Amino acid sequence: MVRWQPGAFERLRSAALELFEETGYEQATVAGIAARAGVTERTFYRYFADKREVLFAGGEDLQRLMADAVAAAPHTDDAARLVAVALDALATAFPDELRAHARRRGAVVKSQPALLEREMLKLESLKATLSTALAKHGVAPVRAAVAAESAVGVFHVSFARWVADGEERSMAELQQEALEELRAVVMWV
Amino acid sequence: MVRWQPGAFERLRSAALELFEETGYEQATVAGIAARAGVTERTFYRYFADKREVLFAGGEDLQRLMADAVAAAPHTDDAARLVAVALDALATAFPDELRAHARRRGAVVKSQPALLEREMLKLESLKATLSTALAKHGVAPVRAAVAAESAVGVFHVSFARWVADGEERSMAELQQEALEELRAVVMWV
Numbered sequence: 001m002v003r004w005q006p007g008a009f010e011r012l013r014s015a016a017l018e019l020f021e022e023t024g025y026e027q028a029t030v031a032g033i034a035a036r037a038g039v040t041e042r043t044f045y046r047y048f049a050d051k052r053e054v055l056f057a058g059g060e061d062l063q064r065l066m067a068d069a070v071a072a073a074p075h076t077d078d079a080a081r082l083v084a085v086a087l088d089a090l091a092t093a094f095p096d097e098l099r100a101h102a103r104r105r106g107a108v109v110k111s112q113p114a115l116l117e118r119e120m121l122k123l124e125s126l127k128a129t130l131s132t133a134l135a136k137h138g139v140a141p142v143r144a145a146v147a148a149e150s151a152v153g154v155f156h157v158s159f160a161r162w163v164a165d166g167e168e169r170s171m172a173e174l175q176q177e178a179l180e181e182l183r184a185v186v187m188w189v
Numbered sequence: 190m191v192r193w194q195p196g197a198f199e200r201l202r203s204a205a206l207e208l209f210e211e212t213g214y215e216q217a218t219v220a221g222i223a224a225r226a227g228v229t230e231r232t233f234y235r236y237f238a239d240k241r242e243v244l245f246a247g248g249e250d251l252q253r254l255m256a257d258a259v260a261a262a263p264h265t266d267d268a269a270r271l272v273a274v275a276l277d278a279l280a281t282a283f284p285d286e287l288r289a290h291a292r293r294r295g296a297v298v299k300s301q302p303a304l305l306e307r308e309m310l311k312l313e314s315l316k317a318t319l320s321t322a323l324a325k326h327g328v329a330p331v332r333a334a335v336a337a338e339s340a341v342g343v344f345h346v347s348f349a350r351w352v353a354d355g356e357e358r359s360m361a362e363l364q365q366e367a368l369e370e371l372r373a374v375v376m377w378v
Contacts, residue, residue: 078377080375080377120309146368146374149342149346150339157338183315185271187376189372
């Protein structure tokens with residue numbers, strides 16, 4: 001019999017991160033994560049397909065958040081306005097109170113090439129999602145594709161800065177700065 | 190005793206592509222590729238670490254070509270000029286006479302998620318290489334990072350168009366167009 005366990009998702013995420021940090025990602029087991037969170041393995045598998053997914057749960061939410069925001073934008077084929085909407089939506093997913101968690105998670109992801117690959121695949125999906133969302137507004141394919149590549153590039157560079165040691169500026173600020181840098185380059189190529 | 194075999198590298202590449210197309214990538218073996226190319230397996234392994242590498246040999250050359258071109262550019266911290274140099278160098282690696290081969294290779298790569306992942310990793314390495322090359326000229330880190338993300342994005346979008354069925358424009362033309370599209374977006378975000 002499966003019962004709803006309040007907070008189990010969050011407890012499992014915290015427990016997994018702690019265990020990955022203590023024993024290394026490779027050594028950690030689902031049984032160990034579940035035990036630390038005070039739930040059964042079966043409960044773990046109700047939330048996550050495997051231990052890797054604990055680190056990547058939320059990736060689909062991020063895509064949906066961005067896609068929904070772009071879809072809800074006033075109808076326009078002005079790619080620049082839609083890119084701004086997409087970047088604003090991405091920034092809202094990373095408020096300052098998540099930064100400490102994101103730093104710890106990032107350190108685990110960096111420790112394993114396979115996890116880094118997975119992270120890059122998520123960025124590729126984000127590009128594809130954005131390109132599709134722009135195309136739905138009538139943005140022409142090539143413009144949609146390069147806009148998506150660059151917008152996700154701006155997000156990627158800004159996220160890396162956001163989680164860097166000592167950084168205190170918000171995602172929105174960092175993305176704005178990255179966008180200005182990009183503009184300075186692209187204007188004159 | 191290892192003898193130099195003129196043309197073995199090219200023969201192995203052609204043989205591998207033919208075999209991948211005929212039997213599917215998974216079914217093809219190094220023994221089969223070597224036999225079709227008229228060389229021993231030992232000769233195969235002198236050129237490639239495994240059958241996957243037959244599809245990705247040249248990736249390092251591409252990085253080196255781009256990095257060397259940027260390094261050889263007149264000293265400047267003008268990221269826009271250096272990005273133009275990098276894109277020109279990338280375009281020279283894909284002359285029209287390589288397009289038919291690139292199309293066939295692309296179809297094989299698309300057939301296997303693991304090969305597609307590998308392709309994306311190569312693009313990530315290209316970004317890192319470009320970012321480093323820009324930084325060596327004194328381009329500030331954030332500008333170098335977003336410039337590299339976007340330049341490789343332009344390359345990626347253009348390469349996908351270059352190998353698309355029926356496309357006849359050159360890589361240089363397609364990159365120029367993608368860059369103009371990017372400029373139109375980024376100017377107004």
